[in-house]
Amino acid sequence: MIPYGKQYISQPDIDAVVEVLKSDFLTQGPQVPAFERLVANKVGAKYALALNSATSALHVACKALGLGNGDWLWTSPISFVASANCGLYCEAKVDFIDIDLSTYNICLKSLEQKLLRALVSGTLPKVIVLVHLCGQPCQMKEISKITKQFDVKLIEDASHAIGGKYRDEYIGNCRYSDITVFSFHPVKIITTAEGGMALTNDSELARLISLYGSHGITRDPTEMCDAAHGPWYYEQIELGFNYRMTELQAALGISQLSQLDYFVKQRHNIAAIYNAELRELPIKLPLQHSDSYSAWHLYVILLDINEIGKSHNEIFCDLRSRGIGVNVHYIPIYTQPYYKKLNYKFDLCSNAETYYSCAISLPMFATMTPDQQTKVIKEVKDSLR
Numbered sequence: 001m002i003p004y005g006k007q008y009i010s011q012p013d014i015d016a017v018v019e020v021l022k023s024d025f026l027t028q029g030p031q032v033p034a035f036e037r038l039v040a041n042k043v044g045a046k047y048a049l050a051l052n053s054a055t056s057a058l059h060v061a062c063k064a065l066g067l068g069n070g071d072w073l074w075t076s077p078i079s080f081v082a083s084a085n086c087g088l089y090c091e092a093k094v095d096f097i098d099i100d101l102s103t104y105n106i107c108l109k110s111l112e113q114k115l116l117r118a119l120v121s122g123t124l125p126k127v128i129v130l131v132h133l134c135g136q137p138c139q140m141k142e143i144s145k146i147t148k149q150f151d152v153k154l155i156e157d158a159s160h161a162i163g164g165k166y167r168d169e170y171i172g173n174c175r176y177s178d179i180t181v182f183s184f185h186p187v188k189i190i191t192t193a194e195g196g197m198a199l200t201n202d203s204e205l206a207r208l209i210s211l212y213g214s215h216g217i218t219r220d221p222t223e224m225c226d227a228a229h230g231p232w233y234y235e236q237i238e239l240g241f242n243y244r245m246t247e248l249q250a251a252l253g254i255s256q257l258s259q260l261d262y263f264v265k266q267r268h269n270i271a272a273i274y275n276a277e278l279r280e281l282p283i284k285l286p287l288q289h290s291d292s293y294s295a296w297h298l299y300v301i302l303l304d305i306n307e308i309g310k311s312h313n314e315i316f317c318d319l320r321s322r323g324i325g326v327n328v329h330y331i332p333i334y335t336q337p338y339y340k341k342l343n344y345k346f347d348l349c350s351n352a353e354t355y356y357s358c359a360i361s362l363p364m365f366a367t368m369t370p371d372q373q374t375k376v377i378k379e380v381k382d383s384l385r
């Protein structure tokens, strides 16, 4: 089976991790701050905080922005559940903005109309989590213009998007957002096995993310309530979590980061070949907005079910049986049983439902060989004929 996504681990990656195993620090050593600095410099953010997953990063990002009981968090229904769960972790309520059927990111018109309705009903969100689906950045400039008048905080869930650019600048510089989050799960662009990072330009948000990610404990005397009892003294000043990244993960991340631009370039090459080879089929190819340079985490096609005359499920199973590890990203989050149980009145996101009824992710990873891609293309063509 050719998988839909897969990591690439080089000998230098392995050597970097082994080096750490032989060193004095497996956690809380020099690798994590070095990795944070490298990513911050690479993408142009002031602060970077490494965490043990993007899910953890989203959670502490929401905490840092003050999201809590009675607040609302909005996100896209077409995302991994973590983009919404971070709101529930904070006891906030969650709602969804429908997607745009050209980019599959949130629809700006839906966002604006929903904000105006929420203004009337007094249910404006405190936080919006913007998902750069498949690696294609949301239209951040326009979104920040729309949300500015409503005093909404913006988090970019850039789990798919490290190495991508928006208007010629790397995703992660937080030019139009408060916090950006990356994932280093093995199917993403670069990996630390599990791992994530939160980036911001705001020193207070950076302080809070770090605090919540490490038990709410501080060793900084200026943050303490009492005078230090002695040099051993620390204080727990908030209820935080142990979301720390290990030294092994950070060493792997540093090594992987040196390949980031190459990985993204390879993904662009693969996308260009799919674009050229699949053009004539009864499918919709992923449109790229002119402002964006995608990290191409996923290559999603939308099937023209009527034209093909087979169901979404039939085509999916047929491709799997042909050895193509297709997948579906994503099931609309509000249709998950856990979300249904919450009993909110979600607006129906009809574009998200349409998308879900016909979306298929084709294999896409930096080290996919020409032979593998030729096989994917052949099987997709045969299957849709």
Ligand SMILES: *Cc1c(COP(=O)(O)O)cnc(C)c1O
Pocket: 052, 053, 054, 055, 056, 079, 080, 082, 083, 131, 157, 159, 160, 182, 183, 184, 185, 194, 195, 196
């Ligand atoms: C993978 C992913 C996450 C979660 O990342 P982890 O590092 O696995 O916690 C969150 N949001 C999106 C959009 C993702 O694709």
